[in-house]
Amino acid sequence: MRVVSNSQVPQTNDLPQNQNVRLCQCCELPVAVVGLDKGYSADCPRCGTQLYRSEHHSINGNLAIAITCLLLFIPSHYFDFITIRLVGVMIQGTLFEGVLALSQEGYPGLALLTLFCHTIAPVAMCTAVLTTHLALRYHWFKTLKWSLSILTHSKHWMMLDVFLISIAISCFKLQDYSDIYIGHALYSLVLLQGLSVLLVCRISVRRYWEAWKPENAYRSSVKEIHCHSCHLSQKEADRCVRCEAKLHHRKPYSLQKTWAYLIAASVAILPANLIPISILITNGQRLEDTIFSGVASLINNDMIGIAIIIFVASIVVPVAKILGLGYLLFCIQFDKVNNHRFEMTIFRIIKWIGKWSMTDLFVISIMLTLVDRGQILNFTPGFGAVAFGIVVIFTMFAAESLDPRLLWDKKTASSSVLDTKTSISGNE
Structure with missing residues (x-):
């Protein structure tokens, strides 16, 4: 209405x-x-x-949902979310095993990034809700201030929904090589995601x-x-x-910071697309895939739906974010803002789509958990994954550092x- x-x-x-x-x-x-x-x-x-x-709802409901989410983190992280049977061997995958595998393969930065997005940020958000209610109950000003600050920033990095999509993509990729079974933790993850979305919709820092x-x-x-x-x-x-x-009145050095992050992301996007992002060894044959070749391989295997998702999340979204932010910076810098509502719409879309670029990195983490076992089928990340992780982080930082009020100054x-x-x- x-x-x-x-x-x-x-x-x-x-x-x-x-x-x-x-x-x-x-x-x-x-x-x-x-x-x-x-x-x-x-x-x-x-x-x-x-x-x-x-x-029209009570803020105490937020506390109940946050506590439920924190309890759900235990089964969702302790039990396996997916199990595969590869050459007669049952392999179970948990969230922490993927992080551990990335770290052992020599990619601690990617391990920390995936852990932060699917575990640390959601836990921080739910814990912040809990401490906020405690601060209101016992009149702890500093606790309230820090809790709401954590709440404001952590919800943008909470990517359980992206992780669930990544599980589905990984299952499609593995279906030709192994038998796949749903683990107990997956049910907890789905329920956790639903409650997390409900919590984000209900939360109001104001x-x-x-x-x-x-x-x-x-x-x-x-x-x-x-x-x-x-x-x-x-x-x-x-x-x-x-x-x-x-x-x-305006974020300090907003344009300078946004330009710096955007240039760094623009430089990193070249190796992210040219250097192999994953390496699959099957029957003694080494297959190195860039993002483009991975999409082409999925199309050749009649996985067009998955190919479209990967193409959009890993190629279209990062490029669109860089071009969109570059356009907004150009409009602000050279006083070319004509349709203010249109520019604001671009800004909001950029902020919303930012997290979906993590799909490929989550898929790598899941595949590494399930396949890198020294069997006939082996999987390892490529250095292109590092460059792609840099693109994801810097484009999200760039969107956060841009002050939208600059679009209206002229x-x-x-x-x-x-x-x-x-x-x-x-x-x-």
Whole structure:
């Protein structure tokens, strides 16, 4: 449901003690919220960013889901998620065995990256929810601050969904060489992924800070700067009055950092596609596969669906992220931003698709767990996997370091505060 109105209210500076005004975190437009019912969200009328979300569920439900997820980590990591029968030998694969195998093969960086994405980040997110509730219960300010900071950053690196897709791809690759059996841990992983997605959808860092101290407790007639840690719009200051984080109108050195990460990713993408990413030894024959040759091999084996997934995740997505970020940087640097909503859409898509590039690295980890056993069939990563891991990390860092407000800096700023009835969308 969307209701549109052209009604406007006076400027922010003419609204003494107006606690309904908030600066949009993506374009810095002052927006006033009036009469937001439960179950509805309010979006910025200029850039479409969600500004308010009226929650109808209890935050204690988040705690219950987080504890359940932490308990599910035990069976999902301890038991095997897949078992294969290769030349009469039963081989079981667990999440930690894949990390260990990568490390033993001489790729500790890739081992740490895969471990971080499928274990450390999800555990950190769920643990942060737990410590956040403890901090609210016992009024621990520093614990609350650090917990919500971890929560904000860890959810972008949680990739259990990508790992499950990688398991399916690995099974298709192995079906011609072995018999495949689903392990007990896979059921736990699927349930864990479902609950993790539910938790991410329910979590609101702003709501936790509101539970600590509500926004209307800070009386201010002028909203000049927005805190990106606790999302409190307030008067100009060096530090936030609520969470004590440093305040910046723009992320410091945003363009410089984004350019640096993007250039590093652009350099690494060449060896990532030219150097073999995996090496398969079967019947004494050594088969070295780059990303392109791996996709071609899947097509030749009539695995067109898997080939499309790998092609999109490992070739299209990294290249699209680099080109998309380069386009946004060019628009900002040379004042070529024409369609602001279009550029914001590109930015949001880049941030969302970033994690799916990890698919190939997860597949390598799973294959190494199940196949590298000195049997007739042997598997090992190639140095192209290292370069590809660098591309994944740097493109994600580049997307995080780019400040979207820079896209709006050259646009004539509207001094009016718009009623949020201009953009109210129902969640019910």
